[in-house]
Structure formats: C-alpha cells, structure tokens
Amino acid sequence: MDEEIKKEERTEWSVQEFWNDLLELTKRYPPKERDYISASDIGKGHWDRYQKMTGVESTNPFPDRVLRIFAAGDEFHNMIKNVFKALGIFINSQDDPDEDGRNQWSIVPATLKTLKVLGKYDALVGGKVNVEQTKETCDRMEFSDFVKQRTIRMAEFLADKYPNGLPELLYEIKSINSMAFWNKKDYLSNVYPHHLLQCYAYLKANNKPEGRLLYVSKDDLMMAEVPVYLNSPKLEKLFQEDIKKMTYYFMNKKEPPKPDDVVYNEKKKLRFQHNKKKHIITGCYDYNWEVSRSQYFKKLTGLETEKEWKGQNQVELSEKNKKLKDKYKEKLEPKDKKPETK
Numbered sequence: 001m002d003e004e005i006k007k008e009e010r011t012e013w014s015v016q017e018f019w020n021d022l023l024e025l026t027k028r029y030p031p032k033e034r035d036y037i038s039a040s041d042i043g044k045g046h047w048d049r050y051q052k053m054t055g056v057e058s059t060n061p062f063p064d065r066v067l068r069i070f071a072a073g074d075e076f077h078n079m080i081k082n083v084f085k086a087l088g089i090f091i092n093s094q095d096d097p098d099e100d101g102r103n104q105w106s107i108v109p110a111t112l113k114t115l116k117v118l119g120k121y122d123a124l125v126g127g128k129v130n131v132e133q134t135k136e137t138c139d140r141m142e143f144s145d146f147v148k149q150r151t152i153r154m155a156e157f158l159a160d161k162y163p164n165g166l167p168e169l170l171y172e173i174k175s176i177n178s179m180a181f182w183n184k185k186d187y188l189s190n191v192y193p194h195h196l197l198q199c200y201a202y203l204k205a206n207n208k209p210e211g212r213l214l215y216v217s218k219d220d221l222m223m224a225e226v227p228v229y230l231n232s233p234k235l236e237k238l239f240q241e242d243i244k245k246m247t248y249y250f251m252n253k254k255e256p257p258k259p260d261d262v263v264y265n266e267k268k269k270l271r272f273q274h275n276k277k278k279h280i281i282t283g284c285y286d287y288n289w290e291v292s293r294s295q296y297f298k299k300l301t302g303l304e305t306e307k308e309w310k311g312q313n314q315v316e317l318s319e320k321n322k323k324l325k326d327k328y329k330e331k332l333e334p335k336d337k338k339p340e341t342k
Helices: 002-009 015-023 046-053 064-087 131-140 145-161 178-191 193-206 233-251 297-301 306-332
Strands: 090-092 106-108 117-119 123-127 166-176 210-217 223-229 262-274 277-287
Touching (some): 046 233, 046 297, 064 123, 064 131, 064 145, 064 210, 106 193, 117 193, 131 145, 166 193, 178 210, 178 223, 178 262, 193 210, 262 306, 297 306
Parallel strands (some): 166 210
Antiparallel strands (some): 090 123, 106 117, 123 166, 210 223, 262 277
C-alpha cells in the first residue's frame, strides 16, 4: 500500500531527463571551403588542415561527448573572464560582439606569399585593481565562496604590488583535465606548441607586446601560466614557416604529405629492465596523436578503429624503441681494456 501511495505522489519530471536530452543538441557546423588560416590550427599537421580548408567532410567527426567536453571548457573560460571583470581589469573579449553588435576578429593580413590568419582571442586585460569594487562585484555576480575568496585575495595582492595599474596582457585560456595538467605542468608550453603559436598570432594581429597562455585544470582549478612575447624570433620563424607552407598547399591545390604514424616524443619516458635493474629513457617513439585524434582518421589510415591502426604500427614502434634501448645499454657496458703494448 505504501509503495502505491509513493508511486502516485511522485512528480513526473526531472532535471536529468531533459538536461541529458538537451546535451545531445550540441551544434555542428557543415564543412565549407575557406580562404584563410585559422589561428588555432597553426602548428598542427598540414594534412588535416588542408582537408578542413578545402571543405572535405570528416570521416570521423567528434562524438557528442567530446563536443560536450569542449562546451564544458567554455564554462571555465567564462569563469576566468568573470574573475577578470570582478578585478576591474577586463578590457574586452573577441568572443563577444563589439559595441555596435559586430563580430570582433584578430586578423594577420594576407601577403603575396601567405593567406590571412583569422581568430578570436579570449581576453585582453589591464588597468588598476580596486579591492572594494572587487568585493562588491563578487557579491553582485554571486560568485561561490570558493571563487570569491580567491578573487578578493588576488585583488588585494595586485592592488598592493601594482598601485599604478597593470600593463595590458592578452590572455588565451585553455582548460585541460587534471591528469594532463599535473603530468605536464612543468612543460606545457613545449607539449602544446600550437597553443603558443595561436597566442602569438593574436599578439601579431593586434600589435600587443605580451600575452599569456593560462592553463586551467578542470578538476581542481589549479592554474599554470606561460608568457608569450611578440618579439620572439623563434615564434616568428615557426609562424612564418607554417603559414607559408599551408598557403603553398592550398593555393596550388596540392595535398600535403600524410603525417607519420610513429613519431619521436622528447618528453615520453621509456621504462625497461637491464641486468636486473630498472632504467628510464626520457625521449622515445610513440603513436602520433594527430593521427589517432584526426577527424579524418578513416580517410587518413584506411582503417576503422584506433586499435587496428596501433596493431598495424606496433612492429615499427617496437623496433624504433629497441634501437634506443640498445644504444642506451651500450653506454652502460664497461669499455674494453686496450691491449697492452710490448
């Protein structure tokens, strides 16, 4: 009897039901040819980019779950922007329309040898911090206690250290899972060179001297910040090499070479035993993530699954790493004594 009463009294709606259904409505954009280079693609493999720029439909589109991860990342970006706003140092974001309702863009103009580069930076910040105003804004924006406490502490620190205000900085915000964050925290700028080049493109387009890559760990909100400078000869060289090569392929309708399936990873560790002792080599060969995560994986490899692809390239990977281990072992062995001369 009690069970029947509970069943009759139960409300017939739930957040879970419609929220999960709505998550499946993540917007997808149809492929189309474009005559510009996306700032977020600079530094990535040219083959995949050529497919996108020529309007080829992907054979392996991102599943809904991955699109939801991207969308969730946008929420972390919004949180950081709101912190900048509470501090009173937020100038603008190109994610938002300008005062006249028009889209904002960072544009590196085309030249005789290069296509234009197009993108949107996350935030431009700078100016004086007012602690009392920060407290009022945190309350008005209804920050959680967690974010509010840290924002106010940040305001107090910045107001004390920079009484004349903060110079302008252009921020590109990247949210990553905590495993990637903590495993790569000390060398994020080397692991993601395309992030550096994306930020550099925005500096170049807007003639700003300095920017920052701000990595946010999604699970615990820890941050790592990497400075990027407009006057970097290394980044300028990489930038020009990349866009000239991409322009050549596109303008000549020439498909770039396919990326290698197995590549050298200078940060990956190769662990093995030799003479009953454990050894670690930093820098070894690994499967190319740009192939495994390609939206054109089937077109690129001719295979259906990542498992098939790894199986097909396992011998090559093993042989390349075996050579590294053999070379390493040679250094461990004592050198032969020189023969005595009479």
